[in-house]
Amino acid sequence: MAKRTLHKELGPNCSHCTGIAIDGPPRINEHAKSIILAAGVDVIPVQPSPADVWATAETADLVNEARMLTPNALSTPSGAIRRKNAFLPLSILTLRAFFRRRVRFAVGVRKDRTRRRGVGYTRRMLVCTVRGCGLALEKVDGGRRVVCGRGHSFDASRSGYINLLQPQDRRARVPGDAAEAVRARRRLHDRGVSRAMVDAVKEMLGARAGEAVLDAGCGEGFYLGTLAREAGIEGHGVDISTAAIEAAARRYPECEWIVANADRFVPYAEGTFDAVMTITGRMNAAELRRVVKEGGRVLVGVAGPEDLIELRGTGKDRGPKLREVFGPGFEPAGERRVTAKVELDAEGVRDARTAIYRPLGRGAEGGMRVTLSLDLMLFRAA
Numbered sequence: 001m002a003k004r005t006l007h008k009e010l011g012p013n014c015s016h017c018t019g020i021a022i023d024g025p026p027r028i029n030e031h032a033k034s035i036i037l038a039a040g041v042d043v044i045p046v047q048p049s050p051a052d053v054w055a056t057a058e059t060a061d062l063v064n065e066a067r068m069l070t071p072n073a074l075s076t077p078s079g080a081i082r083r084k085n086a087f088l089p090l091s092i093l094t095l096r097a098f099f100r101r102r103v104r105f106a107v108g109v110r111k112d113r114t115r116r117r118g119v120g121y122t123r124r125m126l127v128c129t130v131r132g133c134g135l136a137l138e139k140v141d142g143g144r145r146v147v148c149g150r151g152h153s154f155d156a157s158r159s160g161y162i163n164l165l166q167p168q169d170r171r172a173r174v175p176g177d178a179a180e181a182v183r184a185r186r187r188l189h190d191r192g193v194s195r196a197m198v199d200a201v202k203e204m205l206g207a208r209a210g211e212a213v214l215d216a217g218c219g220e221g222f223y224l225g226t227l228a229r230e231a232g233i234e235g236h237g238v239d240i241s242t243a244a245i246e247a248a249a250r251r252y253p254e255c256e257w258i259v260a261n262a263d264r265f266v267p268y269a270e271g272t273f274d275a276v277m278t279i280t281g282r283m284n285a286a287e288l289r290r291v292v293k294e295g296g297r298v299l300v301g302v303a304g305p306e307d308l309i310e311l312r313g314t315g316k317d318r319g320p321k322l323r324e325v326f327g328p329g330f331e332p333a334g335e336r337r338v339t340a341k342v343e344l345d346a347e348g349v350r351d352a353r354t355a356i357y358r359p360l361g362r363g364a365e366g367g368m369r370v371t372l373s374l375d376l377m378l379f380r381a382a
């Protein structure tokens, strides 16, 4: 399949054919894609391997893209059903059955409801993070374990989260926020100091009940968990810190919590989410673009320049950098700065310092009034 000259050779060699079947690689790479698009032949999206629904969805998306470029030359899955007659004269019966099954599968994927051996295909599917794998993960043993088609297996923890972090994705032995910082941040949220922020997030994201929302770098789950409870969204949280995800899963068991390095790879199939948010986390714009639906929303929150100015001095205005990072593939759809002044007692100040890794060296500190500030930017996946 991966022949650079394929699109040139198809014409002369196949002028007597009514149909041409090209068996491609399981994943669409740029090379294969250009050949398929340039060839201007019927594309029948097939099931690349028994469990590789991710690649199949990709193929189905490619057909849609191809239809826009050459509306008449390329067939949709339903077109493929009509065209399958081209394969009926084939004398090898098993091959005919094979094509029929593949076309049926492709149509099902297009409609988002293929079922194979009782396992539902869903666009919200987790994918395997073992290097070079990327197959869909299926829940087995009543949800106590997820496995991929190659047999890679991940156990759910007692509190219900799944750790998909791979050795190559760790930078430290215990990556991400330490348990102490996680606890301090949760105590701060529990004081109600973040109410204005979570209200602004809820409003800007405009999430409706039942929508699938990803929180990349979700920490201990305050924003996602609150949205799930107050707006009825279907929440999926990813963070690299096991301590943070453990805390999130214990408090908000209604959401799905995953330990993974979202900076490198968000372990979900493309086009999974109606909306994605990342609040004061680092961000990988390309990965967020991949997992959000066409036209979906991405809400990015960064600490405003005055956030905790009393404890750490004036911070950077991260707006310009953010607009640069979220340039390709996104359209700006709104900005807002939320600022609140809150009174903290001595314990609260200590927690705020721990949460930003600026613990006071010596001596006691009293209570004080501090500024909390969050810059929010909304983008639309274009």
Ligand SMILES: [Zn+2]
Pocket: 128, 129, 130, 133, 134, 135, 148, 149, 150, 151, 152
């Ligand atoms: Zn795997």
